Amino acid sequence: MESISIFSIMAGNFFQKNSSRFLTAFKQLDQYLSEQLRGSLVSNHFYEKVDAWYDLGYLSRKQFYDLLQFGKLRNAIVHESLGNETIAEPTTAVVKRIEQLKTEICRPKKLHELFAKSVITADINGCVDDVLAILWKHKISQLPILDGNEIVNVLNTNTIAWWTAATKPDSIPKSGIKEVLSYSYHQNNFKILSQDTDLPVAVQLFRQSYSRINKGWFMDAILITKNGENEMPLLGIIVLEDLVDYLI
Numbered sequence: 001m002e003s004i005s006i007f008s009i010m011a012g013n014f015f016q017k018n019s020s021r022f023l024t025a026f027k028q029l030d031q032y033l034s035e036q037l038r039g040s041l042v043s044n045h046f047y048e049k050v051d052a053w054y055d056l057g058y059l060s061r062k063q064f065y066d067l068l069q070f071g072k073l074r075n076a077i078v079h080e081s082l083g084n085e086t087i088a089e090p091t092t093a094v095v096k097r098i099e100q101l102k103t104e105i106c107r108p109k110k111l112h113e114l115f116a117k118s119v120i121t122a123d124i125n126g127c128v129d130d131v132l133a134i135l136w137k138h139k140i141s142q143l144p145i146l147d148g149n150e151i152v153n154v155l156n157t158n159t160i161a162w163w164t165a166a167t168k169p170d171s172i173p174k175s176g177i178k179e180v181l182s183y184s185y186h187q188n189n190f191k192i193l194s195q196d197t198d199l200p201v202a203v204q205l206f207r208q209s210y211s212r213i214n215k216g217w218f219m220d221a222i223l224i225t226k227n228g229e230n231e232m233p234l235l236g237i238i239v240l241e242d243l244v245d246y247l248i
Contacts, residue, residue, distance in 0.1 A: 019077050022090045025098045026074050029067075032106045046071040057203030058108060060245040063101060070098050111202060111224050112195035112235060115242065119223070119234040121146050122155070128180060129173030131155060142221045142239050144190075145177060149232040153181050154190040154220040189220045194228035195235050202238055203246045210247075218247075 033049040041048050047068055054064045076088035090098075121144045122131050131143060135157065145153045155177065163183035169175050191205055202222050209219035224236035240247075 018090050018092060018095050021095045022070075022098055023074065023077060025095075025102045026070060029098070029102050029105060032102075046074070053105075057200035057207070057246060058105065061248065062245060063105070066097060066101060070094070070101075108198050108200065110195065111193060111197045111199065111222075111238070114199060115224060115236040115238050116195070117236050119144060119237050121234065122177060123147070124152055124178050124181075126177050127173060128160070128175045128177065131160070131177060131180075132173070142237070144221070144223060144234060144237065145181065146232070151192065151223060151230050151232075151234070153184070153188060154223075155181060155184075156220050159184045186217060186220075189217075190223060191219065192223045192225055192228055192230055195224050195226055197224075197228065203243055206240065206243055206247055 030046055030049070033046075033053055034044070037049055037052055041052060050059070050064060050067045050071070053059055054061075059067070073088065073090060073094070077090070120134060120138055120140065122134060124145050124147045134143060135141065141157045143155045144151055145155050160180055162185065163169075163180045164172065166183055189209075193202060193205075205222060206218055210216065218240050220239070222238040223234055224238070225231050225234060
């Protein structure tokens with residue numbers, strides 16, 4: 001993981017603007033986390049707030065580690081000095097990064113802001129050759145399956161492989177999607193969420209699918225619709241690789 005150089009060790013007032021900007025952003029972040037986590041923490045330490053916010057699904061691993069580093073830098077700026085002068089001054093890159101984090105964290109994004117896209121689908125009455133062509137062309141491994149305007153399942157490449165191994169069909173291309181879906185190891189392994197859902201809800205659903213429901217197997221996908229109903233049009237899709245930095 002790429003690290004951020006957080007210290008520029010210099011005395012004097014030339015870099016005071018950087019330290020002032022850093023502390024302003026840090027204070028706003030700290031205050032926001034305190035307000036959101038009020039009453040749920042044993043102490044008021046910044047690292048505990050960051051840890052709790054990550055556990056709730058609001059932070060990526062990169063954001064988590066940067067905030068922990070910035071907590072150390074804040075302590076150095078505030079508590080370490082040469083006389084009346086600060087000895088630990090943040091670089092301009094660090095100031096920009098913490099201001100970016102403040103913006104990102106103090107306004108959690110909705111799913112449609114992150115994952116809105118045209119979603120490729122297939123009809124349940126289609127054939128396997130249709131699915132294989134779609135998967136190959138678009139380099140995807142999960143494909144929502146529709147019955148008319150209703151979302152009925154998500155077909156993944158593992159299910160196709162299991163079906164092929166189990167049945168050894170005479171004609172793979174002409175076999176039906178419905179038959180293939182019956183060999184899914186985890187049936188209906190997807191969720192549908194509203195476009196206005198906060199990102200952490202999706203993160204927690206993926207975490208729970210691995211640890212509680214599927215016992216070592218993440219859900220196939222989260223599908224996004226306007227109101228979180230089983231309806232068309234599909235406005236977006238979230239798969240494991242989209243959230244890997246929030247899950248590992």
